[in-house]
Amino acid sequence: MTTPAAPPRTTTRRPRRRIDGPVRPVRLAPRDLLSLGLLGLRTRRLRAALSALGISIGVATMVVVTGIPASSQRALMDEISALGSDMLRVQPFQGEGAQARLPEESVDMVRRIGPVTGVSAVANTHAEVQRSDLVGGEDFSGAGLSVLAARRDLLDVVGGKVLSGRYFDAADERFPTAVLGHKAAHRLGIGEIPATGPAPEVRIGRAWFTVIGVLHSVPLSSDLDNAVLTGWPAARRLLRFEGNPTVLYVKAREEHLEDVRRVLPATVFPEQPGQVQVSRPSDALAAKRATRNTFSSLFLGLAGIALLVGGVGVANTMVISVLERRRDIGLRRALGATRGHIRVQFLTESVALSLLGALAGILLGVLAAVGYAAHQHWPVVIPPLPLAGGCLSAVLIGMAAGVYPSLRAARLPPTEALASA
Incomplete structure (x- = not known):
C-alpha cells in the first residue's frame, strides 16, 4: 500500500503596507521639550553658568544704574519737600x-x-x-x-x-x-x-x-x-x-x-x-521739577547703555553656546531628530538660560542697590520697570541670538555636522 504524497508547502507572504502621503514626524510633549532644552544646562553646568554670567551682569547693571539714582532722587525729593514745595x-x-x-x-x-x-x-x-x-x-x-x-x-x-x-x-x-x-x-x-x-x-x-x-x-x-x-x-x-x-x-x-x-x-x-x-x-518746587526731569533723562540714558551692553553679552554667549554643540546636533539628526526638534530644543535652552541669568542679575542688582542706599541712609527705591524690562529683554535677546545659529545648524546634513565638530 502506497502512502499518499504530502501536499506541497506554500509560503504565505504578508502584503506590504503601502504608505500614502508623507510620514508625520513625532511631536514632543511640552514636558519633553523642557527636559530636552534643560539637558544642556544640566550636563554642562560650568559652561551654562559662564554663559548666564554675561546675562546676569548686564541685567544687574541695569538694575543698579536705575535703582541707585532712584534712591538718590527720592532722598533729594524728600529734602526739597521739607522746604514746603507743596x-x-x-x-x-x-x-x-x-x-x-x-x-x-x-x-x-x-x-x-x-x-x-x-x-x-x-x-x-x-x-x-x-x-x-x-x-x-x-x-x-x-x-x-x-x-x-x-x-x-x-x-x-x-x-x-x-x-x-x-x-x-x-x-x-x-x-x-x-x-x-x-x-x-x-x-x-x-x-x-x-x-x-x-x-x-x-x-x-x-x-x-x-x-x-x-x-x-x-x-x-x-x-x-x-x-x-x-x-x-x-x-x-x-x-x-x-x-x-x-x-x-x-x-x-x-x-x-x-x-x-x-x-x-x-x-x-x-x-x-x-x-x-x-x-x-x-522756588523749591521749581528746583524739584527741574531735578525730576534731569533724573528722568539720566535714567533713560543709563538704562539704554546697560541694556545695550547686556544684549551684546547675551548674543555673544548664546552664539558660542550653539556653535559649540554642532556635534550634538549632527548626532541627534543621525538618530532621527527633525529640524524642528533641533530648533525647538535650542530655542528652549536659550530662553531658559536667558531667564535664569536675568533672575540672577535682578537678585544681584537689587542687593547691590539696597546695600548702597542703606549705606548712604537713603530710602530704598527699586523701579519695577527695569526688573520687568531686564527679564523681557534678556529673554528676547537670548531667543534672537539662539534661534539663528540653531536654524543654520539644523540645515546641515548629519554627516557634515559630525565632521565639522
Missing part, C-alpha cells in the same frame, strides 16, 4: 485801610478743592501773655509774643514736631492749655515739660493756661516759633475770640499747585477775592 499760605490783604477777615467756614471751603491734601489755620487772638512767677530769680516776660488759636491738625500740615510734652488732643483744646513755640518757650523760661508733677503756667489775658508742650522750630512757618498756641474752642470761650482765621496753611498736590493758587481767593472770600493774599509757590 504748601501755600492764605491770609487777608495786609495794607493801609484793609479790614477784610476770612470767614469762619473758610477751612471747610478750601478742603473741598479736589487737589488739596490738607488745610489748617491759626488766628491771632490779640491777647497778651506773661509769666509773672519768678524762675531762678528772673522775671520772664512775654512781650512781643503772639497768642494764636490753633487747630488740632496744624502740625500735620506745617510739618511741626513736639520737642517736649504733647500737642492738643480733642480734650486739651477745650480747656485752658497752651503749647509754646520754640523761641516763645525760651523767652518765657520754660524748657522741658515734666512728665509728673505740676506743669508750668502762663497768663493769657485774664486766665491762666497750663503749658502742655513745647515745639521744635518750624522751618515752614517761622511765625509759630514766637507764638503761644491755644486750642480753638478754648480761645473762643476764654479769650473772646470770634473764630475768624488769620492765616490758612494749604497743602496740595504739586502738579496742581498753581491751579489751586488761582482758585483760593474766590473760594476763601467770594465777596472780595482781591482782599486775599496767597503766597507764591516756593
Whole structure:
C-alpha cells in the first residue's frame, strides 16, 4: 500500500503596507521639550553658568544704574519737600485801610478743592501773655509774643514736631492749655515739660493756661516759633475770640499747585477775592521739577547703555553656546531628530538660560542697590520697570541670538555636522 504524497508547502507572504502621503514626524510633549532644552544646562553646568554670567551682569547693571539714582532722587525729593514745595499760605490783604477777615467756614471751603491734601489755620487772638512767677530769680516776660488759636491738625500740615510734652488732643483744646513755640518757650523760661508733677503756667489775658508742650522750630512757618498756641474752642470761650482765621496753611498736590493758587481767593472770600493774599509757590518746587526731569533723562540714558551692553553679552554667549554643540546636533539628526526638534530644543535652552541669568542679575542688582542706599541712609527705591524690562529683554535677546545659529545648524546634513565638530 502506497502512502499518499504530502501536499506541497506554500509560503504565505504578508502584503506590504503601502504608505500614502508623507510620514508625520513625532511631536514632543511640552514636558519633553523642557527636559530636552534643560539637558544642556544640566550636563554642562560650568559652561551654562559662564554663559548666564554675561546675562546676569548686564541685567544687574541695569538694575543698579536705575535703582541707585532712584534712591538718590527720592532722598533729594524728600529734602526739597521739607522746604514746603507743596504748601501755600492764605491770609487777608495786609495794607493801609484793609479790614477784610476770612470767614469762619473758610477751612471747610478750601478742603473741598479736589487737589488739596490738607488745610489748617491759626488766628491771632490779640491777647497778651506773661509769666509773672519768678524762675531762678528772673522775671520772664512775654512781650512781643503772639497768642494764636490753633487747630488740632496744624502740625500735620506745617510739618511741626513736639520737642517736649504733647500737642492738643480733642480734650486739651477745650480747656485752658497752651503749647509754646520754640523761641516763645525760651523767652518765657520754660524748657522741658515734666512728665509728673505740676506743669508750668502762663497768663493769657485774664486766665491762666497750663503749658502742655513745647515745639521744635518750624522751618515752614517761622511765625509759630514766637507764638503761644491755644486750642480753638478754648480761645473762643476764654479769650473772646470770634473764630475768624488769620492765616490758612494749604497743602496740595504739586502738579496742581498753581491751579489751586488761582482758585483760593474766590473760594476763601467770594465777596472780595482781591482782599486775599496767597503766597507764591516756593522756588523749591521749581528746583524739584527741574531735578525730576534731569533724573528722568539720566535714567533713560543709563538704562539704554546697560541694556545695550547686556544684549551684546547675551548674543555673544548664546552664539558660542550653539556653535559649540554642532556635534550634538549632527548626532541627534543621525538618530532621527527633525529640524524642528533641533530648533525647538535650542530655542528652549536659550530662553531658559536667558531667564535664569536675568533672575540672577535682578537678585544681584537689587542687593547691590539696597546695600548702597542703606549705606548712604537713603530710602530704598527699586523701579519695577527695569526688573520687568531686564527679564523681557534678556529673554528676547537670548531667543534672537539662539534661534539663528540653531536654524543654520539644523540645515546641515548629519554627516557634515559630525565632521565639522
